[in-house]
Amino acid sequence: MERRAALRFAIGQEVVYKILDHRAATTESGTGKTLDISSGGVLFETTQQLRPGKRVELSVNWPALLNGGCPLKFVAFGRVVRAEATWAAMHIEQYEFRTRRVKELPLIEPEKPFRARASYH
Numbered sequence: 001m002e003r004r005a006a007l008r009f010a011i012g013q014e015v016v017y018k019i020l021d022h023r024a025a026t027t028e029s030g031t032g033k034t035l036d037i038s039s040g041g042v043l044f045e046t047t048q049q050l051r052p053g054k055r056v057e058l059s060v061n062w063p064a065l066l067n068g069g070c071p072l073k074f075v076a077f078g079r080v081v082r083a084e085a086t087w088a089a090m091h092i093e094q095y096e097f098r099t100r101r102v103k104e105l106p107l108i109e110p111e112k113p114f115r116a117r118a119s120y121h
Helices: none
Strands: 014-019 029-037 041-045 055-066 070-083 087-099
Touching: 014 041, 041 055, 041 070, 055 087
Parallel strands: none
Antiparallel strands: 014 029, 014 055, 029 041, 041 087, 055 070, 070 087
């Protein structure tokens, strides 16, 4: 029986995370992929095992575009509530959507079709 109050959505997007620990000598961070997202939390892949209770910042490339053209990223802050060697679950305490840059590709002019002209003069 499912006891979670919020629906979970299987959204698989790139994720960057970092542990927010001001006492640590170095920032623990990594990349992965979201496994599912709900209004209350995120389940995501990790490159190392995270410790439950740690504060975490998570940044996800959001699959929808703002006004049909501006890419977004979902940034969430919260705590790790469960973790194994290759995944972690976080409880969302705060979140926001930010615009993100997209690497601009150079414009390529389409090739004009070659049309042979026959001269019948």
